[in-house]
Structures are given as structure tokens and as C-alpha cells.
Amino acid sequence: xxxxxxxxxxxxxxxxxxxxxxxxxxxxxxxxxxxxxxxxxxxxxxxxxxxxxxxxxxxxxxxxxxxxxxxxxxxxxxxxxxxxxxxxxxxxxxxxxxxxxxxxxxxxxxxxxxxxxxxxxxxxxxxxxxxxxxxxxxxxxxxxxxxxxxxxxxxxxxxxxxxxxxxxxxxxxxxxxxxxxxxxxxxxxxxxxxxxxxxxxxxxxxxxxxxxxxxxxxxxxxxxxxxxxxxxxxxxxxxxxxxxxxxxxxxxxxxxxxxxxxxxxxxxxxxxxxxxxxxxxxxxxxxxxxxxxxxxxxxxxxxxxxxxxxxxxxxxxxxxxxxxxxxxxxxxxxxxxxxxxxxxxxxxxxxxxxxxxxxxxxxxxxxxxxxxxxxxxxxxxxxxxxxxxxxxxxxxxxxxxxxxxxxxxxxxxxxxxxxxxxxxxx
Amino acid sequence: xxxxxxxxxxxxxxxxxxxxxxxxxxxxxxxxxxxxxxxxxxxxxxxxxxxxxxxxxxxxxxxxxxxxxxxxxxxxxxxxxxxxxxxxxxxxxxxxxxxxxxxxxxxxxxxxxxxxxxxxxxxxxxxxxxxxxxxxxxxxxxxxxxxxxxxxxxxxxxxxxxxxxxxxxxxxxxxxxxxxxxxxxxxxxxxxxxxxxxxxxxxxxxxxxxxxxxxxxxxxxxxxxxxxxxxxxxxxxxxxxxxxxxxxxxxxxxxxxxxxxxxxxxxxxxxxxxxxxxxxxxxxxxxxxxxxxxxxxxxxxxxxxxxxxxxxxxxxxxxxxxxxxxxxxxxxxxxxxxxxxxxxxxxxxxxxxxxxxxxxxxxxxxxxxxxxxxxxxxxxxxxxxxxxxxxxxxxxxxxxxxxxxxxxxxxxxxxxxxxxxxxxxx
Numbered sequence: 001x002x003x004x005x006x007x008x009x010x011x012x013x014x015x016x017x018x019x020x021x022x023x024x025x026x027x028x029x030x031x032x033x034x035x036x037x038x039x040x041x042x043x044x045x046x047x048x049x050x051x052x053x054x055x056x057x058x059x060x061x062x063x064x065x066x067x068x069x070x071x072x073x074x075x076x077x078x079x080x081x082x083x084x085x086x087x088x089x090x091x092x093x094x095x096x097x098x099x100x101x102x103x104x105x106x107x108x109x110x111x112x113x114x115x116x117x118x119x120x121x122x123x124x125x126x127x128x129x130x131x132x133x134x135x136x137x138x139x140x141x142x143x144x145x146x147x148x149x150x151x152x153x154x155x156x157x158x159x160x161x162x163x164x165x166x167x168x169x170x171x172x173x174x175x176x177x178x179x180x181x182x183x184x185x186x187x188x189x190x191x192x193x194x195x196x197x198x199x200x201x202x203x204x205x206x207x208x209x210x211x212x213x214x215x216x217x218x219x220x221x222x223x224x225x226x227x228x229x230x231x232x233x234x235x236x237x238x239x240x241x242x243x244x245x246x247x248x249x250x251x252x253x254x255x256x257x258x259x260x261x262x263x264x265x266x267x268x269x270x271x272x273x274x275x276x277x278x279x280x281x282x283x284x285x286x287x288x289x290x291x292x293x294x295x296x297x298x299x300x301x302x303x304x305x306x307x308x309x310x311x312x313x314x315x316x317x318x319x320x321x322x323x324x325x326x327x328x329x330x331x332x333x334x335x336x337x338x339x340x341x342x343x344x345x346x347x348x349x350x351x352x353x354x355x356x357x358x359x360x361x362x363x364x365x366x367x368x369x370x371x372x373x374x375x376x377x378x379x380x381x382x383x384x385x386x387x388x389x390x391x392x393x394x395x396x397x398x399x400x401x402x403x404x405x406x407x408x409x410x411x412x413x414x415x416x417x418x419x420x421x422x423x424x425x426x
Numbered sequence: 427x428x429x430x431x432x433x434x435x436x437x438x439x440x441x442x443x444x445x446x447x448x449x450x451x452x453x454x455x456x457x458x459x460x461x462x463x464x465x466x467x468x469x470x471x472x473x474x475x476x477x478x479x480x481x482x483x484x485x486x487x488x489x490x491x492x493x494x495x496x497x498x499x500x501x502x503x504x505x506x507x508x509x510x511x512x513x514x515x516x517x518x519x520x521x522x523x524x525x526x527x528x529x530x531x532x533x534x535x536x537x538x539x540x541x542x543x544x545x546x547x548x549x550x551x552x553x554x555x556x557x558x559x560x561x562x563x564x565x566x567x568x569x570x571x572x573x574x575x576x577x578x579x580x581x582x583x584x585x586x587x588x589x590x591x592x593x594x595x596x597x598x599x600x601x602x603x604x605x606x607x608x609x610x611x612x613x614x615x616x617x618x619x620x621x622x623x624x625x626x627x628x629x630x631x632x633x634x635x636x637x638x639x640x641x642x643x644x645x646x647x648x649x650x651x652x653x654x655x656x657x658x659x660x661x662x663x664x665x666x667x668x669x670x671x672x673x674x675x676x677x678x679x680x681x682x683x684x685x686x687x688x689x690x691x692x693x694x695x696x697x698x699x700x701x702x703x704x705x706x707x708x709x710x711x712x713x714x715x716x717x718x719x720x721x722x723x724x725x726x727x728x729x730x731x732x733x734x735x736x737x738x739x740x741x742x743x744x745x746x747x748x749x750x751x752x753x754x755x756x757x758x759x760x761x762x763x764x765x766x767x768x769x770x771x772x773x774x775x776x777x778x779x780x781x782x783x784x785x786x787x788x789x790x791x792x793x794x795x796x797x798x799x800x801x802x803x804x805x806x807x808x809x810x811x812x813x814x815x816x817x818x819x820x821x822x823x824x825x826x827x828x829x830x831x832x833x834x835x836x837x838x839x840x841x842x843x844x845x846x847x848x849x850x851x852x
Contacts, residue, residue, distance in 0.1 A: 016482035050502065056442035057506050058513040065512070068520050069505035072498035076476065079495035080483050086491070087484040094494050098524070099569050143525050 002167035007157030010044035023084035042073025063108035074134035097137035104138035111146035116163035151212025162222035172231035177250035206269035264361035281344025356394040375412035428593035433583030436470035449510035468499025489534035500560035523563035530564035537572035542589035577638025588648035598657035603676035607694040632695030690787035701753040707770025782820040801838035
């Protein structure tokens, strides 16, 4: 008898038939006596349809009106799922962000949740009903409709789970969990049964698209056990076995106290969306880093990795990476800076990628970096930049070595699936 | 400087381009210093699209969920119109039924308005903003979304005008006013500049589709001047001339005190959707009408006209009309009754129509009925049934005589447009 929040994305809600499937899954859980809150996204494609209507009116729609408009996508799916549940004999009620009581600030299109009222939900749950809540939306102190921005439905799910002190927040998606790395790049990738919030956060920041960073942050902050699982599998009936918590999907939770069995590295993330800029022959004076990076920051270009090294002639080379899409913008700013500070030249490359190993095991194991660098060297892969944090090491390498590097590291850190072990489901 | 409520239907809101046209019209009114509240319907076709989605889930969707769902149609159009207004420089805010404060009972899909809070509207209007309100919807005392049923947006418009004590409620539609009769049947039909609530109510009940009965009742009850006008004309700039109130569209209002110029008959309505049933040879006993009509009423079949006449043999023939679509249902009930009460037989006809003349002038003019019957007799049209009220006379005739009857009456009561007079706009 648990209180569970389940979140279904746009693909799971994509057609009436799929919505009926979701209803049947919810019923299985409900039939076992669990209290269920379901959070849903709009039907896939619907938000884009609405945005196109707005764009046909004006290129720059008023943000308040945009939120008023796009929030209807979830209002349709909550009603459809509640209808479906009622039809198959599960008493269910749909609630919009306002009806459920998700209070946000007034930052339209990217609002932050300020408080959640649990009274309404509790009264429905106590009456044995399933609640179907519109994700992605809330309302501000003046009753205006707001939306939470990209990945908002995941955040809604986690926030409701936190407010209700739910036993688990389940994020149903089109993959069956978090993998050691992308199986399309490394076929021996395997599903991770359990991963810490911190590791998941690094994985997400580094390019894993399974969960939105914001929802993982939120779950970590409020210690909400978060499970990623597939909405296309039907074997989560195992949910009612003792083993459930161990085996289905991936559970993202606080670090296990007993980490005897914990692998040193939990996963390998990569990001193709990288570019680097180098400004060469910079007179080496104090404050030079700030002189170079401030104009970039002011232009809202996010800088990731940074390296500075002093040449023998007393000048400095300064290298940093940005999102590939912002290379042109960053380059023109940097060229202006180069002129101003008397640097020799600016060089850029966009045929690079970032590969990262992530794992809380690094904290207690020495030699992780050396294992990584040796594995890459063995394959003749040159490292262009390095950056480390407490639980991850990232390197920038030539784009052409991406697959090779990921597979080599996957093997080097003993992440390969054993033959016969089957992790990727049909 | 007036306070005006304008209502635009689904056709006027049918495309982004049309919504921009509505915005330009609202701007013209607003630019002249009027306070404007706009009430809109969903884009034409949208409500049906949503109903089809519901039907794909279940044939019998939960009414609460249906209202939650279909109310999104208007939420999209209010946002689009507010975006359009803001884009052309008119500060505007969209409000859902709940945001504006339209409180209803909890009769989902056919809720009745109980109260309207004017505080929110007043504060926006006082700040010089245009308010765009979702028609057709409200919310109940528990915060559930409700809809007002067919024609609900007209009712929303009139209710808001009543609550705000607006100077006028303007219903924009695809015709430029109320006509003496349907111009497709009588080409000499002309637009009526002014008509009383009572007459409009009779016209609507009798088949004129320009306005929903409920909104006319509401307007009459709260004495809200109601104007029907075309959303495709652009010459309502005349709105700012002295003559406006007289000339544009049709004004539905309280009866003019000075009715010197009032025509005896304001219009001719007709309804093709009629069928009649006769039960013959009924033993003439007290309570027979009730015995015959009670089972019909219990089956939710609405009875319109009723005639009873006693035959020479002491039995009675009893005739009544119903909606043509309910003839089969009514017939089978009546046949059961016939057996029970020992009547001779049941006869039905569905090739009949109802033609009615409507006018408050009847009250003060004798001989109206006689003029009507003479005009029909002259054309050889046989009258099958007659029913009268204070301001209307209806007859049932053979369907084939419909056009002939309408034109003959139109001429007999001097409603014909004079040659050269142009009423129907291109």
C-alpha cells in the first residue's frame, strides 16, 4: 500500500488507444491498493500545433497569453485519461494546475513552483480515487495560468511526489531505464538498476536525455525516490513482488550506504554538441580570464570547460568550449576582444566531442583518471582538454573517435554486459 | 464612451487571419474610447474535434471530464485574440470562465450561471485594457470546470453585459441582423432595425436561428440591449455616428413606447422540423388528454401544438405535433396508449410544416388572424392546425406550400422590401 506518483509523457499520451493503455496500467497499480496520482503531458505534437497557431498571430506572442494557450494541451489529456479510467471502472478525477493547487511565480513560460496545496489531492485519494494532474502548468498569486518550461511535466511529477511525501515518483518514458551509456553507440551498454541523484544529475548535464536536469535536482533536494521505466513494457506487474524495487527500470535515489557492490563508474556520457575556441598570444596580465570571458557571458553564451596555459614567450593561450550552435556568436565576440587586448589570433574547432565518466565510486577509489587516460591512449585517442569534478571526469576529443572512446572506456571500467545477459528489451 | 460587450462566434474565430480581423474591429471601438469586453467561442470545428477524441476513449464520457476537455477550445481562442490585440497595440488580457468569475451550478454540459464577479473585469477595464473572456464556460463552487451547453457563448455574453450593466451586448455573427423572414425562402425579406425581446423570443422558438433562445430570455430578463450584427461587414465604423443605434444590425430591446411606426407583424418564422400524430376514436372521458400526453412527456418527447375535437359519435380525435426526429418514438408510445384506452387508430404525418407570424402589434390591432387566414386561403393553402399566443399565430400546413405561404404572408403584412431598397449585403 504505497502512495505513488506516475508521470506519462507525450508519446504515452499520443493517441486515444495509448491513453487507454495507460489507464489499464494505472488500474493494475490501483487494484493492488496503491494510492495513485498520475501526471501527464500533452499529446505529442499538440504543443507544437498550439505554438504554430500563436505564431500565425504574431512572431512575438505575449508570454502570459502563450501560457494560457499551451496549457490547454495537458487539460485535454487529463480529461481523456480520467474518462478512460472511469470507463474501465476506476473512479478518477482530472485536475488542472490551478485545481490541484500548484502555485508558481509569475515568470511565464518558465515559472518556478513555489508551493503545492495537498488538501484537494488528499481528499480525493482518501476517497479511493485516482487523480490525474496536468503536468507543466501552475498558476500565480493572481490566478494567471503559468507553465514550467521544458521538461516541466517531469518537474510537476517530482514536485507533487515531494509535497505528498510519496513513496516513489515513476517517470514512464520510451526507454526502460538509465543505461551505462547510449546503446546505439556501445551495444554492450546495460541498464543500471540504481543510480544516485548526483550521478544522474551529472549524466543529464553531460548529455543523457532520459530525465530533465531540473526534475532530478528537485528529486534530490526533496529526497524523492525517482524511477525511470518504460510505458511500453507490461511486466511492471512485478511491481507487486518483493523484488520490484530492485529490478524494474532504474531507481534514482540517495547513495546506498553499503556500496560494497557499487561499481566505480556508473556510466559514460557524451555530448556531440561541443565547439572550442582558443585565443592565442594573449599578454599574460592579471584579470585576463575575466577580460576574455565576461563579454561572452554577457551575450548569454554558456561556457563549459576552460584551460589556460602560459607559453615560453610570456604570453598565454586561453581555450574554452561552448555549445556548437553558439560558436559563431562566441567567435565574433572573442575576435573583438582579441583586438582590444592585443592577442595574436583566434582559432576555433567544431569537430570535437566531450566524453565523460561518472560515478560516486571515484570518491573512494584512486587511479580512476589514470585508468581513463590509459584506455584512451591505448586506442591512440588524443585528449584535447580535461575537466574533473568530485564524481566525473570529462575529456574533449576529436569527434571521429567518439564511438571508439565510449566503447573502450565502457570495457575498461567493467561496464560491459556479459554475453547472454539481456538488458535491452524488444 | 460606452461599456460594450461584443461576442464573436466560431466562424469569426475560425482562422488566425479572422482572429486578426476581429482584433482590428475591437481596436476601432476601443480607439473611440469605449470600454470593451469581448466574449469568444472556440474555433469552428474545434469542439467537434475534441468530442471525437472523447468518443475515441468511450461512448459515454464522464460529463465533468467532458466539460474539462471541451472548455479548452475557448481557452485557445481567448489567448489568440489577446495576442492579436497586444500585437496591434491594444493592451488586452484573456480570462477563462474561472478567472473572470462566472459561477455556475454543477450541471455539467448544461450548467446555469448563478453569479458573476465583476471585480476582476472592472479592474482591467479601469486600467484601459480590453478583456477577452472565454464563452460557454464557468466553474462551480468546488472549482470544477463547467460548460453552459448549446449557444452558451451568447448566454455568456449577455450575462456579462447584465453583470457589468453594459450599454449594449453585440452578437457578431455571419448575418447582418434579424430578417422579417428567411431571405432564402422569401427574397423580399428585409432586415429589421429593431425588435422586442418578446418577438425575438418567439422568432427564435419558431425556428429563426440567429440567436439562441436562452440568451434572448436572459437579455430580456435583465433588460440588456442586444444587437445582432455581421462580423464580416466593416461599416460598423458608423458605430460612432449618431445614427448607429438605429441603423446597424438589429437591436433587440424593450418595446418602444412610441410604436406609431411599429409594423403590426415583425416577422414570419417557420419550422420544417414538424410531425403530427392523431389518435382517432377515443372514448370521450374526462382526463383523456392527460392519459394520452403523460406517457409522451415521460419519454422526454416535447409536444408543441395540441387540438382536440369531439366527433358526432361521442368519441374524440386528439392531434398533437412533435419534433420530426421523435415521431417514431412518439408513435410507438401512442399506439400502446391507444390499445389501453380503447381508441380506434393512430395516424401520423411528417410532411407538414409550421408557419408563424410574430408581432407585438397584434395586441393593439384587430383582424390580424383574419388577414393571415385570408392570405393563405387565396393561395389555396389548407390549414391543418392553428395555435395562437398574445403576439404570434402559428399554423400547420402541407410542407409543399411552405415557400408560397411565407411569401404570401410577407406581402399581406406589408413586409416586402421596396424595389431599390437593398437590405442583404454582399
